Amino acid sequence: MNENVHALIGAYAVDAVSPAERVEFEAHLGACDDCSVELVGMREAAAVLAEAEAVAPPASLKGRVMESIAQTPQLAPLTSDDAASPDADPASTVPAEGAPSAVPLASSRKRLWPRLALAAASAAVLAVGGLVGSSLVERRQDDLALEKDVMMVTSAPDAHSMDLGLGTAHLVVSEKMESVVAMGDDCPHPKDGMSYQLWLVMDDGTKEAGPTFMPDEDGTFMAIMEMDMEGAAAIAVTEEPMGGSAEPTSAEVAVVEL
Amino acid sequence: MSAQRRERGLRAVPDGSPASATPAEARRDDAARLADLLVRSGRGDASAFEQLYDALAGTVHGLALRIVRDPHLAEDVAQEVLVEVWRVAARYRPDQGSARAWVLTIAHRRAVDRVRSEQSHADRVIAHGARQSGDVEHPEQVVEAMDAEWRAARVRRGLAALTPLQREAVELTYYKGYTNRQLAESLEIPLGTAKARIRDAMIRLRDAWEVAR
Incomplete structure (x- = not known):
C-alpha cells in the first residue's frame, strides 16, 4: 500500500525508528501481511546478532529478578476481542491475525464530541507537526500522549488503513476505539496562515468539525479524531485559518469514503 | 515429510557432523x-x-x-x-x-x-566512529563458551555476507541505536537510501542464516 511506510521495515526490525515512525509502521503492519511475515525473519536475524553478545550477568541479578517477578502481576493473554493496549506487549507488535475485520459497535453509541471539541480547541497540542509555539518539554509530553492514543487506535484488532490523498498520508480507522488517526510523512504544506482540519461527513451531508493539524517541515504529521462511526459517510480534509473553523470555509483537499 | 523439512532447516549447519549433534539441531x-x-x-x-x-x-x-x-x-x-x-x-x-x-x-x-x-x-x-563487530572486549566470562564459539562464527559469516556499507548500517543502528534519520545524516546519504540499506542488510542476514520460517 504505502511505499514509504513499507520501506521502514528494516529500520523497524532493528528499532532504528522514531516513536512516530514506530506508530506509523505498526499501523501499516496491521494492513500488510507481507511485512508481517518479513518482519518475523528479520527479527530472528536480529536475535542471531544478539546471541553472539552473550555475557553472563552478575549472579546477584537472578535473585533480584526472581524477587521482582514474585511481586509483578502478569498480563492476561490477548483474545481476538481485545484492543491491544500500547504497552501491553512491546515485542509483539504484529496485530492479532484473524481478528474480525468488522466489529459490531458494541457499547457506547454516544458521541464523543466534547472531547473532540476540546481537541479542536487545542489543535496545536494534538498535532505533532508545527508546534512552534510550545516549549520542547511540553511538546515532548504532548507527543507522547498523542502517540499513546494513536497506538491504541492503530493496534486495535479492527484497525484498518486507507489512503488519505495528501502525499502518502493515510487514515487508520478503528470502530472499536471510535477513533480515526491521520498520519503521514510527506504531506504538502497548506497555504500560508492556513492549517488542515479534519471533518466527519455525515450521511445527510452535514459536516462535524474535527481537529486541525499541521505537517512539520519534513511533512510529518499525526492527528487523532475520536468519534462514533454511526451515520458517518466520509472523512474530509480542508484548509482552514489557524485554529480551525466550525464550518468548512474551503473545498475539500481530500475525502475518504468510509 | 517432516524429515524433509528438517533437512531444509539444517542447511545452516557449518559442517557435516552427525545430524543429532549439530548446533542447528x-x-x-x-x-x-x-x-x-x-x-x-x-x-x-x-x-x-x-x-x-x-x-x-x-x-x-x-x-x-x-x-x-x-x-x-x-x-x-x-x-x-x-x-x-x-x-x-x-x-x-x-x-x-x-x-x-x-x-x-x-x-x-x-x-x-x-x-x-x-x-x-x-x-x-x-x-560517529563506526566499529567493526566484535571489537569490544568483554572482560566477563562468556556464557556457554562452547556454543559461543559457534555463534560468533555464525555471526561473522553473516556479517561477511554484507557489503561494507550494509555492515556499517547494521553496526550503527542495531548496536549503537541510531535511528534511520541519524544514520542518513551521519553518513550524509538520503533518508530513503538509509532505510533501504538497513532493510537490505537485514534481508541478507536473514538469508545468510536461513532463519526465516
Whole structure:
C-alpha cells in the first residue's frame, strides 16, 4: 500500500525508528501481511546478532529478578476481542491475525464530541507537526500522549488503513476505539496562515468539525479524531485559518469514503 | 515429510557432523524448549521462568551491555527486560516467531530506548566512529563458551555476507541505536537510501542464516 511506510521495515526490525515512525509502521503492519511475515525473519536475524553478545550477568541479578517477578502481576493473554493496549506487549507488535475485520459497535453509541471539541480547541497540542509555539518539554509530553492514543487506535484488532490523498498520508480507522488517526510523512504544506482540519461527513451531508493539524517541515504529521462511526459517510480534509473553523470555509483537499 | 523439512532447516549447519549433534539441531530443540518455557511463564509458572532466565539472561545482559556500554546500566536494563518478559509473557504467540527473538526484541528496544535517553543528555550520538563487530572486549566470562564459539562464527559469516556499507548500517543502528534519520545524516546519504540499506542488510542476514520460517 504505502511505499514509504513499507520501506521502514528494516529500520523497524532493528528499532532504528522514531516513536512516530514506530506508530506509523505498526499501523501499516496491521494492513500488510507481507511485512508481517518479513518482519518475523528479520527479527530472528536480529536475535542471531544478539546471541553472539552473550555475557553472563552478575549472579546477584537472578535473585533480584526472581524477587521482582514474585511481586509483578502478569498480563492476561490477548483474545481476538481485545484492543491491544500500547504497552501491553512491546515485542509483539504484529496485530492479532484473524481478528474480525468488522466489529459490531458494541457499547457506547454516544458521541464523543466534547472531547473532540476540546481537541479542536487545542489543535496545536494534538498535532505533532508545527508546534512552534510550545516549549520542547511540553511538546515532548504532548507527543507522547498523542502517540499513546494513536497506538491504541492503530493496534486495535479492527484497525484498518486507507489512503488519505495528501502525499502518502493515510487514515487508520478503528470502530472499536471510535477513533480515526491521520498520519503521514510527506504531506504538502497548506497555504500560508492556513492549517488542515479534519471533518466527519455525515450521511445527510452535514459536516462535524474535527481537529486541525499541521505537517512539520519534513511533512510529518499525526492527528487523532475520536468519534462514533454511526451515520458517518466520509472523512474530509480542508484548509482552514489557524485554529480551525466550525464550518468548512474551503473545498475539500481530500475525502475518504468510509 | 517432516524429515524433509528438517533437512531444509539444517542447511545452516557449518559442517557435516552427525545430524543429532549439530548446533542447528540442538538449536531447534532449544527453540521448542524456550517457547514452552515462555508459554508456561505466561501462566505464572515461576520455575519455568527461572529456566528461561538461565537460558536467556546472558544474551539479554550481553546485548544490553553492547548497546549501553555501562555495566551498571546494562544490569538495570537486563533486570527491567527480564521482569517485563515475565509481565507480558502471556502475550507471546509462537506463530510470531521464536521465544528467543521475542525476548531479544524486548531487550533490544529497551536498551536502545535507554541509550537514546542517555544520549539526549550526553549527545554521544554525534561522535560517529563506526566499529567493526566484535571489537569490544568483554572482560566477563562468556556464557556457554562452547556454543559461543559457534555463534560468533555464525555471526561473522553473516556479517561477511554484507557489503561494507550494509555492515556499517547494521553496526550503527542495531548496536549503537541510531535511528534511520541519524544514520542518513551521519553518513550524509538520503533518508530513503538509509532505510533501504538497513532493510537490505537485514534481508541478507536473514538469508545468510536461513532463519526465516
